[in-house]
Amino acid sequence: MLRHPRTVGAVWPTSRRAVDDLLDMGDLGGAGVVVEFGAGTGVYTAGILRRLSPGARFLSYEVDGSLAAAVARRLPDRRLEVVNASAEKVGGHLEALGRRADVVVSSLPFSTLPAPGRRDLLDAAREALVPGGHFLVLQYSRTVLPELERRFPKIRQRFSPLNVPPAFLFACEAP
Numbered sequence: 001m002l003r004h005p006r007t008v009g010a011v012w013p014t015s016r017r018a019v020d021d022l023l024d025m026g027d028l029g030g031a032g033v034v035v036e037f038g039a040g041t042g043v044y045t046a047g048i049l050r051r052l053s054p055g056a057r058f059l060s061y062e063v064d065g066s067l068a069a070a071v072a073r074r075l076p077d078r079r080l081e082v083v084n085a086s087a088e089k090v091g092g093h094l095e096a097l098g099r100r101a102d103v104v105v106s107s108l109p110f111s112t113l114p115a116p117g118r119r120d121l122l123d124a125a126r127e128a129l130v131p132g133g134h135f136l137v138l139q140y141s142r143t144v145l146p147e148l149e150r151r152f153p154k155i156r157q158r159f160s161p162l163n164v165p166p167a168f169l170f171a172c173e174a175p
């Protein structure tokens with residue numbers, strides 16, 4: 001956080017309760033392909049693995065090389081590939097897989113990311129999803145909501161008060 005405040009955007013990892021609240025908003029158990037934007041310390045990565053079916057594929061993107069390596073070491077699982085690259089690259093990787101994602105999970109700090117990068121990431125999430133798939137987003141403010149609404153006509157919202165700081169959760173359905 002001290003080295004990269006705008007791309008990390010949080011002092012504490014998300015609480016287990018907020019992770020569960022966010023993941024409850026999508027059908028992880030029924031998903032064939034799941035993508036994570038920003039593995040960080042791996043709290044969502046572990047939560048997603050707990051819910052995934054045995055045959056599912058899971059791509060988790062993390063730009064910080066040491067965090068990516070630590071998550072891959074801590075969570076060895078043949079369904080999971082931790083990719084040390086920006087999540088905007090997801091389109092190319094899914095094309096190689098020949099499939100789109102049923103669920104994309106993100107805790108990226110969209111409100112502090114520079115605008116062009118934020119736009120590319122939100123576009124990449126929408127393009128990555130099958131129609132009816134879900135983009136699950138945790139944020140510490142509602143600032144990004146208008147940009148989500150421009151790309152996703154249907155959005156469910158929840159508030160998770162027992163996180164530090166309290167979190168806004170969005171489940172955006174791909175058109």
Ligand SMILES: C[S@@+](CC[C@H](N)C(=O)[O-])C[C@H]1O[C@@H](n2cnc3c(N)ncnc32)[C@H](O)[C@@H]1O
Nearest residue numbers: 007008010013014038040041062063086087107
């Ligand atoms: C707010 S932290 C959340 C991490 C994790 N979900 C947690 O709660 O511990 C955001 C993470 O996203 C990573 N990140 C930022 N921009 C990224 C991008 N474009 N692609 C992939 N990861 C990114 C940061 O390095 C950081 O680890």
